[in-house]
Each structure stands twice: as structure tokens, then as C-alpha cells.
Amino acid sequence: MEFCDECGSMMHTEGGEWVCKSCGATKPRDSARDAAMTTTEGQDTDSGPVDMSEVDDEEIGPTTKVVCPECGHDRARYEMKQIRAADESETRFFTCTECGKKWREDDH
Structure with missing residues (x-):
């Protein structure tokens, strides 16, 4: 995730650039830095209900x-x-x- 240096909004990728949809600022992507970022793609975000029946x-x-x-x-x-x-x-x-x-x- 990248944040805009100008306005602080979250930036999105478009090709080889990070683009701020709020103010339009751009900055080049760094492949080494991108590889170090953590992504939520493919992660299970719903682990289902929690059984609390045996909890005091x-x-x-x-x-x-x-x-x-x-x-x-x-x-x-x-x-x-x-x-x-x-x-x-x-x-x-x-x-x-x-x-x-x-x-x-x-x-x-």
C-alpha cells in the first residue's frame, strides 16, 4: 500500500506508477519495494463463527x-x-x- 506524499490519500497502481485518485499526484513504482509489501490476496478473511459455548x-x-x-x-x-x-x-x-x-x- 502506498500513500500520497501530497494529500495523504491511499494510492492505486496504474501500470508502472502509483496514482492518487484524490489529487492526481503520481510516483514511479519500485519493484523491490512492491515485492516487500504484504497483500491480502488469497487470504481467508472469514474464519466462520466462534464457538463460545464452553467459555465462562x-x-x-x-x-x-x-x-x-x-x-x-x-x-x-x-x-x-x-x-x-x-x-x-x-x-x-x-x-x-x-x-x-x-x-x-x-x-x-
């Missing part, structure tokens, strides 16, 4: 005070994940400690 409740993660929309209980486990663009806030995922209801909250 205390090991699952932190809890917070939030009201469950299903049963009204006031405690839930939470996890925060970056599922949208990097310049947007994280999404909060909750699981009620009483009934197991799962829900999420996004900043709007």
Missing part, C-alpha cells in the same frame, strides 16, 4: 449499565467494532446478561 461468563468480556430492549434488565456485555469507514465511529454490540438478547448501537 466472566471470560467473555466487560459489562456496562444499559437497558435490554427485550427484558428490561440493566446489565449487558459489550464489544466495540470498527465495521464502517475508518473516519466513522465504532459500532457498539451488546448482549444482555439476563436473557441473551443481542443488539447494536451506532452513532448517527
Whole structure:
């Protein structure tokens, strides 16, 4: 991955050059440097569901005070994940400690 020296945007390859689609800046590609870059091509990005059935409740993660929309209980486990663009806030995922209801909250 290459970033533009002019504006900081991610650059893309076009032939023998790196091209910034934001500001149009270009720079020549260096085959030795390109070979040293790590790529995600061919990598398995979905390892499937994780079996948490034998994990103790205390090991699952932190809890917070939030009201469950299903049963009204006031405690839930939470996890925060970056599922949208990097310049947007994280999404909060909750699981009620009483009934197991799962829900999420996004900043709007």
C-alpha cells in the first residue's frame, strides 16, 4: 500500500506508477519495494463463527449499565467494532446478561 506524499490519500497502481485518485499526484513504482509489501490476496478473511459455548461468563468480556430492549434488565456485555469507514465511529454490540438478547448501537 502506498500513500500520497501530497494529500495523504491511499494510492492505486496504474501500470508502472502509483496514482492518487484524490489529487492526481503520481510516483514511479519500485519493484523491490512492491515485492516487500504484504497483500491480502488469497487470504481467508472469514474464519466462520466462534464457538463460545464452553467459555465462562466472566471470560467473555466487560459489562456496562444499559437497558435490554427485550427484558428490561440493566446489565449487558459489550464489544466495540470498527465495521464502517475508518473516519466513522465504532459500532457498539451488546448482549444482555439476563436473557441473551443481542443488539447494536451506532452513532448517527
